[in-house]
Amino acid sequence: MKRTLFLFIGLSLLWTRVSFAIGPRSVTSSGNAVKWSSMPVTINLETDLTVRGKDVSTLVDAALSQWSGVTEANVSFTKGTLGADIDNTNICCYFYDSSICPNGPQSDGMNPLIIDADGAITSDFFNPQNKLTTLGFASIILSDSSSGAAVKGEAVFNASCLAGVEVTGCSAKGLSFTDDDFTSFMVHEMGHFLGLDHSQVNLTEATDGVTSNDDVINTMFPTFIIGNGANFKTPEKDDKVGLAQLYPSSTFATTTWTIKGTVSNGSAGLQCANVIARNQAAGLSRTDAISALSGDFSPAGTADGSYVIPGLTPGVTYTVEIERIGNSVKEFTGSSGYTPCRGSSGESKPPKFDAQIHTGTFTGTSGSTILGVDFSAANVTSTLELASLETMITGTNDELVIEDQMTAIELKSDTSSSCSSSGSGGSSGSSGSTSSNSSGCSLIPSF
Numbered sequence: 001m002k003r004t005l006f007l008f009i010g011l012s013l014l015w016t017r018v019s020f021a022i023g024p025r026s027v028t029s030s031g032n033a034v035k036w037s038s039m040p041v042t043i044n045l046e047t048d049l050t051v052r053g054k055d056v057s058t059l060v061d062a063a064l065s066q067w068s069g070v071t072e073a074n075v076s077f078t079k080g081t082l083g084a085d086i087d088n089t090n091i092c093c094y095f096y097d098s099s100i101c102p103n104g105p106q107s108d109g110m111n112p113l114i115i116d117a118d119g120a121i122t123s124d125f126f127n128p129q130n131k132l133t134t135l136g137f138a139s140i141i142l143s144d145s146s147s148g149a150a151v152k153g154e155a156v157f158n159a160s161c162l163a164g165v166e167v168t169g170c171s172a173k174g175l176s177f178t179d180d181d182f183t184s185f186m187v188h189e190m191g192h193f194l195g196l197d198h199s200q201v202n203l204t205e206a207t208d209g210v211t212s213n214d215d216v217i218n219t220m221f222p223t224f225i226i227g228n229g230a231n232f233k234t235p236e237k238d239d240k241v242g243l244a245q246l247y248p249s250s251t252f253a254t255t256t257w258t259i260k261g262t263v264s265n266g267s268a269g270l271q272c273a274n275v276i277a278r279n280q281a282a283g284l285s286r287t288d289a290i291s292a293l294s295g296d297f298s299p300a301g302t303a304d305g306s307y308v309i310p311g312l313t314p315g316v317t318y319t320v321e322i323e324r325i326g327n328s329v330k331e332f333t334g335s336s337g338y339t340p341c342r343g344s345s346g347e348s349k350p351p352k353f354d355a356q357i358h359t360g361t362f363t364g365t366s367g368s369t370i371l372g373v374d375f376s377a378a379n380v381t382s383t384l385e386l387a388s389l390e391t392m393i394t395g396t397n398d399e400l401v402i403e404d405q406m407t408a409i410e411l412k413s414d415t416s417s418s419c420s421s422s423g424s425g426g427s428s429g430s431s432g433s434t435s436s437n438s439s440g441c442s443l444i445p446s447f
Contacts (some may be wrong), residue, residue, distance in 0.1 A: 140153045181226065184219070197220070261375065274293055312364060320373050
């Protein structure tokens with residue numbers, strides 16, 4: 001039996017439209033993806049990377065190397081330091097959050113990666129009941145409002161139930177995460193830190209209750225199966241192409257080819273249709289599969305149903321299909337939802353329609369693009385209410401199946417802000433009262 005954790009993404013206050021299915025996490029009002037503008041990206045680590053005597057620095061390195069090792073992309077990291085050991089008493093000296101750490105640093109040039117050894121930080125940022133079950137949260141929290149260039153990113157990983165050094169309470173909940181599990185959480189969340197959203201390519205395998213086929217579940221899929229860390233931590237083709245779409249290697253465009261098209265509801269563009277290109281060769285349709293979400297690069301309120309699938313292998317024949325997000329087993333809504341599927345209410349409500357495979361098959365050459373691979377979705381039963389500017393929350397949190405707590409989680413998830421081209425930060429309002437320590441930084445307010 002699979003025990004599934006749902007990886008929820010909180011929403012953020014940002015003058016952007018956030019997107020999904022492998023592609024950018026956020027898009028500015030100018031249509032630019034929010035991402036880091038240059039490599040390497042510096043990750044600032046706390047001084048103590050041990051958890052009750054267990055050194056987790058090698059797990060951090062392993063997680064970062066999964067993304068820096070993607071040859072289709074140009075991604076690299078350097079490691080800096082925060083110069084301190086971080087816990088829930090001093091995190092706001094290094095971490096910005098509009099609700100929890102409203103006076104935290106925004107444009108200090110540091111991108112903190114923090115190991116929450118006992119879950120205390122997680123408990124303060126969310127709720128005490130999330131102390132053991134929220135596995136981590138990470139995002140780009142400040143970016144240029146026009147270009148989308150990232151200014152600051154942050155990440156927290158909860159090691160309270162790390163196998164062998166679990167805190168009291170983990171065993172009662174059946175929570176014990178192997179090194180591979182913990183690494184996989186970090187890989188997934190660092191994907192968000194790099195600007196990637198969730199994606200869906202092999203939904204059947206992810207929701208069928210069978211463990212033997214979990215090796216085809218992609219890293220950026222919004223659920224995690226306990227004990228599947230060895231598979232989940234390794235990016236699949238869909239994950240790699242999504243990363244390359246944001247940070248292409250020098251040869252990516254010239255050694256692959258691209259499919260472009262639109263999805264409509266019969267009269268207008270349909271946002272939030274999942275489009276998948278699959279290698280039609282026997283045995284490869286689940287591993288050589290790349291997804292896109294219609295409207296994922298469209299600024300808020302202008303979604304036209306267009307999609308782009310890059311990274312296809314030259315000379316290989318692909319089928320192209322559309323499907324809705326989620327299925328009868330699991331509906332991805334709320335903070336676990338796909339972010340271009342969020343309407344003006346901020347709630348993820350993916351449209352439902354009949355799955356469809358395009359009548360044609362497609363083969364391309366290096367550097368080529370095939371246009372006009374269009375779909376008209378049938379039996380569309382719900383549509384999004386788009387606003388000219390959508391108010392959203394950015395950040396991620398990985399939560400056990402406690403969906404009745406989603407409102408509280410969303411209210412306390414870390415938020416993202418945009419700034420002018422000068423890089424000066426803007427922030428949304430704060431809640432709660434704060435206190436200051438001797439160095440003058442605001443500490444976590446009480447709830």
